[in-house]
Amino acid sequence: MPMHPDSHDLHTVERLRQLERAALAVPGMTGQELMRRAANAALNSLRRHWPEVRNIVIHCGPGNNGGDGFLLGVLAREAGLQVELTALTGASQGDAAVARQAWVAGGGCVQVVDDDDTLPTAELHVDALYGIGLHRAPEGKAARLIEQINGSGQPVVALDVPSGLDADTGHCAGAAIRADVTVTFIAGKRGLHTGRAADHVGVLELATLGVPDSVYADVAPDARLLRAEILPRRPRYANKGDNGHVLVIGGEHGMAGAARLAGEAALRGGAGLVSVATRAEHVFALNATRPELMVRGVDGPQALAPMLERASVLAVGPGLGQAEWGRALWLAALDANKPLVLDADGLNLLARQPRRFSVPAILTPHPGEAARLLGVSTSEVERDRFAAVRELSRRFGAVAILKGSGSLIADPDGRLDVCPWGNPGMASGGMGDLLTGIVAALLAQGCSAWQAGCLGVGLHARAGDRAAQHGERGLLASDLLAPLRALGNGVHDGERDHD
């Protein structure tokens, strides 16, 4: 059955090339025709976003992305705009050369960029420097031009990909365009949705260029964007025993807050019962401030054993520490062979004592923890977040959630989802503890590890966005608890969440 081009489908560059080849095999479809349609889509977007703009500068690179730029020049001039055009090279090849010729034949000038050029002035810049063919950091005059465009203070429209951003990974090895709008062609690219992408892409629009559905049928996407979902409905006759019992293990001396937040998030995520095993000194405070939590002081594995027995899902790591107390509880928890979520020091201990899980398990590292688990540097993780999260999942036999802008969720079968929500206000203490609690609650309510990971990440990020409507700076993890409950139940408070 033909697969429809779905804006939630995300492809690698390799698969985009396959799609391009298949599109070019469609009768009547040529490289020039696709390029013309790409230019037309970009012009429509530009005029929709900036109807007042009268003069633009288009910056063209050496490949077909530059070709899109030349044809945009032709169409924009026909539409009555004043167009200046710069090119990184004195000549172009293939389809781009034909497009360049069309621009010149219509009387257009090409200003070949020189080392000491100043940026032409315009109301808007179009970035047609590099698309999916970028294979290293822009250098020399290309890097300088990118910095000049970014520094111009004028709006920027990127064609296909903001130049300098790796369409495969979302990594920037050097200078990269910060676009206001990116019009991407044919299909979604996974690198536009994670890592550094959020600071470069701006508003993202997909133009499929009239490529027929049949072309998409043979090329499976590599990843998918999460969709907004609510929690599974529960029967009216449910009792608390039906909704699972989460045990949070954490809260070393001075770290009660982490265990409390994870526990509270598990309650708000719908777990039937939530226990907390922590240091004895925290028991009174936690019981007094959140009486729904069943808090016990444990001094070691023996005291933990009956709690492990009663729990259906374990959330191991919030504020746990890596000293003898934490390590002994961690070991006892893993040996209990119950479905579990590992976070924070639960992951750091796993890095020191790796094992593969035979129970449903979810790991929720940030890039630093992921690096420790994989034995690489944090920058290596960030260079290819997709590869890192897949390797974590494969190596540990668990669903892995790689946190950060555009969180990724992977399972050992190779499935990979990308979270389109969240904001920098969520880069603050306690946010990870919340995610741990939510995901544990979903596991406890009968979700598979994969479902719990995807649903939990989505709810957490959307709750963060809703809470940030009052400002990103100063956002507290506990601000997310009320929106989390509302979103999980499909309750809207008058605002629409983007899907």
Ligand SMILES: NC(=O)C1=CN([C@@H]2O[C@H](COP(=O)(O)OP(=O)(O)OC[C@H]3O[C@@H](n4cnc5c(N)ncnc54)[C@H](O)[C@@H]3O)[C@@H](O)[C@H]2O)[C@@H](O)CC1
């Ligand atoms: N082929 C097709 O079917 C279509 C292609 N389209 C456009 O074509 C683009 C892909 O074109 P290309 O494959 O030509 O690739 P690009 O135009 O993205 O860039 C490739 C060119 O840049 C050079 N290059 C890459 N990184 C560099 C660096 N860091 N420093 C200096 N030079 C560097 C390469 O050697 C090559 O000459 C897409 O992103 C899209 O914009 C669109 O026209 C739609 C249809």
Ligand SMILES: [K+]
């Ligand atoms: K570009």
